[in-house]
Amino acid sequence: MSNRIYEAYVVHENDQGKYKGNIEKKRVDDLPKHGVLIRVFYSSLNYKDALSATGHKGITNSYPHIPGIDAAGVIEHSDDRRFKEGQNVIVTSFGLGENTPGGYGQYIRVPGDWLVPMPEGLTPFESMVIGTAGFTAALGVYKLRQNDVFPEDGPILVTGATGGVGSLAVAILGRLGYNITAATGKLQKKDYLMMLGARDVIHRDKVKGQSSKPLLQSRWAGVVDTVGGSILDTAIRQTKPNGAVTCCGNILGAELNTNIYPFILRGVSLIGLDSGRCLMPLRKRIWRLLANEWKPTMLEQIAQEVSLSELDGEIKKILRGDQAGRIVVNLNINAQS
Template structure:
């Protein structure tokens, strides 16, 4: 298909700098995978911002189109599971990293990456959720799988104003959990409570440097999005049999802790890998996100922008200024 489309393209200059621009890209330059999707919406994630600024740990070759999330309509498919006109979601795997991603009006991906849009979600809503929503849902799944229930006590969500944090609060609150939100942006307390947080605490109160192997038990469980000392502290504060699901490393990729939370309180530490989570789990959780787990405040959590407005949004997320989710509208 010799047709061009609009995309945010990141290029590496001769002096090793990276520049972003909106330009035309040809469909024939997309990888020769099975499913061609016309992208209607994407979303902005921290990994997208890294790719857009030349992080070779995320994207090895440039020029490149970032965007690890995409939702749209199948244009062509050699995979019998999909046909022209199907509404679909594609998140994570290699999309937007080394495979041209959702910041372009078309993607071509393997059929094994594609999830049918479940009944109960619009294309826009699926990207208001995006990888952040799926990541939060996997965290909630781990809590439920390990029998952490609303009656067991408060659940802590760290990095509460970020994409995963806001989604986790919204899902947990809808399921009846008492949620404590930890954030460095306590001026956002009213926003977090409007999503369902029962209380908001400053993140410094969840960073204990005393070195004590155990602390007073406060949390039935937690969803940690930042890692480092905060994750260590949450583990030491978790109640008997509790579960902490983790997915981030903003405060550091190393975890210094002791065995005591695990051998004296039976605490579970569950990792969240939304990038390569099994398709069976993905489909199950997307169906829940379209129904009983669907956040009640998707519009409040999300804001939309055009490709032309995306440059500033990328700068904002790198500077820690983004709150909630940014949906990229490829239709304008």
């Protein structure tokens, strides 16, 4: 096993500070020495992967580096008695693909504490259509329900609705019977969002930068916000009494300029989502929900399968904001190992 050769998408930094990814041969011996060795079947493309692949030092400290914050595959060797050879597992979060070799390699070796056994009802491919994006979306839905926001309470707003988290939030909420308004800058994707379960699709400008009044007309029983900035501020001020807003993204800005009145006059709850630090008992529970009663019915329709050799183009696309749905990376396509 130690001499096993595998393929990986490796990002290098050159002398001019530029970054480029290449498919290279690696040895299993190059991986961390201890943990659970997994043959990766599928990974996925997330915005964080694109940042890692283009030299964002807030994500990845040193290069060369193998990105890929998601991985699904089979255990080939385990130092951890909780896991056995031949077991299918999911790995997301815990720094995978940030400063450790990630899912864009045909093998990873990680601590057993990072592993989620593949729940019955999910295939490795389906788990990577969901991936970190879908897990984050499900965590947002879970938090809304924990705060007593249910379908009968009124419309739910999903922002950044054509992105990975947004698309899957729409799909999960639709599966659960919520009345979803999807906000997007890509109205040409209206049919796609309606297929996922949205009942209404609006341009994001209808949420962004409305009146500066401290409270706006109550519209939303709950919000899954994926973009931050002024849209998050407006959504908070539009949320109904005792409603809840979850937030997980900052593509429109990391600063939140709002006021206290939605919180003290309407009892609105603002809930941050950090899927990377979600504790394992809740992590497993959410994956079980995603494999069963919360499983999106449109996984095949929102997924595009690519090989390692096609990653460069997809990375450029996601950084431009031109992507909709989910990109699943098949580690077996064009494999030469």
